Amino acid sequence: MAVVILTLVTYVGWIVLDNVFYRQQAQPIAFPHDLHAGQRQIACQYCHRGVNHADIAGVPSVQECMDCHQAIPKLLKESVEVQKLKGYWDRKEPIKWFKVYQLPEHVRFSHQAHIARGFDCAYCHGQVQEMKVLKFPWTSAWWHSPGTMGWCLQCHRDNKGPQDCSACHK
Numbered sequence: 001m002a003v004v005i006l007t008l009v010t011y012v013g014w015i016v017l018d019n020v021f022y023r024q025q026a027q028p029i030a031f032p033h034d035l036h037a038g039q040r041q042i043a044c045q046y047c048h049r050g051v052n053h054a055d056i057a058g059v060p061s062v063q064e065c066m067d068c069h070q071a072i073p074k075l076l077k078e079s080v081e082v083q084k085l086k087g088y089w090d091r092k093e094p095i096k097w098f099k100v101y102q103l104p105e106h107v108r109f110s111h112q113a114h115i116a117r118g119f120d121c122a123y124c125h126g127q128v129q130e131m132k133v134l135k136f137p138w139t140s141a142w143w144h145s146p147g148t149m150g151w152c153l154q155c156h157r158d159n160k161g162p163q164d165c166s167a168c169h170k
């Protein structure tokens, strides 16, 4: 009996703590990756242009969103979220996206180097094209989730990537 109660308390506590402390901040616009990258099959590189030639992937400007959304006026009227997009456009205001992936300052990372070696976005970011709201792909072994040093090193060991401290640390 004690075991059952303990298990229950732990379980409920876990859910509560998880929601209190680890809830992801909401984005200024609920951008649906599933509609764009999944249903409409817009290539990841179309919006994240840096991946093939730069360290950072980059996120499209309001102008780039509007290049498409102005061409589909129906969308502009219909959805609250698209109205928000149009608001940023009218005010000439950049969208301040909340960063889901963020390495500490002292760590070096380059998209270009990894994409050139043929690694898939999904290995590091999960199945983004299926996500309504983009989420960090925590694994059950959270200490070994994407972005932790153990995770980076594991793949570097398996694939002959650099393993000396100075490769990843400034």
Ligand code: HEC
Pocket: 044, 045, 048, 051, 055, 056, 057, 058, 059, 101, 102, 103, 104, 109, 111, 114, 115, 119, 120, 121, 122, 123, 124, 125, 147
């Ligand atoms: C080897 C792992 C890895 C692969 C493969 C990878 N990423 Fe990333 N990505 C990361 C890490 C780590 C960060 C955080 C970088 C930082 O904070 O400096 C990141 C950050 C990002 C960001 C936000 C910050 C930025 O750089 O603008 C975007 C967008 C992104 N990745 C998109 C992509 C896309 C699209 C692909 C596939 C074409 C891809 N990534 C492939 C590991 C990866």
Ligand code: HEC
Pocket: 029, 030, 031, 032, 035, 036, 039, 040, 042, 060, 061, 062, 064, 065, 066, 068, 069, 072, 075, 079, 080, 081, 082, 085
């Ligand atoms: C290559 C064209 C294209 C680009 C670029 C694009 N979109 Fe879209 N977007 C679409 C299409 C097409 C849909 C409609 C998908 C559907 O309903 O099937 C859509 C749907 C949406 C929706 C959901 C509308 C709803 O039904 O609630 C939002 C929000 C949105 N886009 C925001 C953005 C933002 C913000 C950007 C820039 C970061 C952007 N889009 C860039 C083509 C684009």
Ligand code: HEC
Pocket: 027, 031, 033, 036, 037, 042, 043, 044, 045, 046, 047, 048, 059, 060, 097, 098, 099, 100, 101, 102, 121, 122, 125, 128, 129, 133, 134
């Ligand atoms: C139509 C444009 C568009 C397409 C296509 C698109 N993205 Fe994004 N992506 C965005 C926008 C806008 C954001 C910032 C809002 C958010 O995090 O949902 C973003 C954020 C991200 C981030 C998180 C960046 C961070 O650290 O906050 C990753 C990772 C990412 N995208 C990967 C992908 C992958 C992988 C694909 C292809 C399967 C893809 N994206 C397709 C527009 C796009």
Ligand code: HEC
Pocket: 103, 107, 108, 109, 110, 113, 114, 117, 119, 123, 124, 146, 147, 148, 151, 152, 153, 155, 156, 159, 160, 161, 162, 167, 168
């Ligand atoms: C999916 C496997 C994989 C993951 C995950 C991965 N790497 Fe790598 N990384 C590699 C490989 C393989 C190379 C060697 C690429 C080459 O030499 O062409 C590399 C190269 C690098 C380089 C050298 C880049 C250059 O310009 O020469 C840095 C820095 C780096 N990785 C940092 C990181 C960091 C930091 C992380 C974790 C946030 C990470 N990597 C995660 C496989 C990975």
Ligand code: HEC
Pocket: 103, 104, 107, 147, 148, 149, 152, 153, 156, 162, 163, 164, 165, 166, 167, 168, 169
């Ligand atoms: C493949 C890339 C990579 C290599 C090689 C690497 N690190 Fe790291 N290291 C990281 C990443 C990514 C983080 C940030 C992890 C996090 O925030 O969870 C980190 C974090 C750390 C931290 C923790 C700093 C803090 O913010 O608490 C220390 C200390 C550290 N590394 C030391 C080393 C030493 C010493 C070596 C060489 C033996 C080394 N690292 C090699 C990627 C690497």
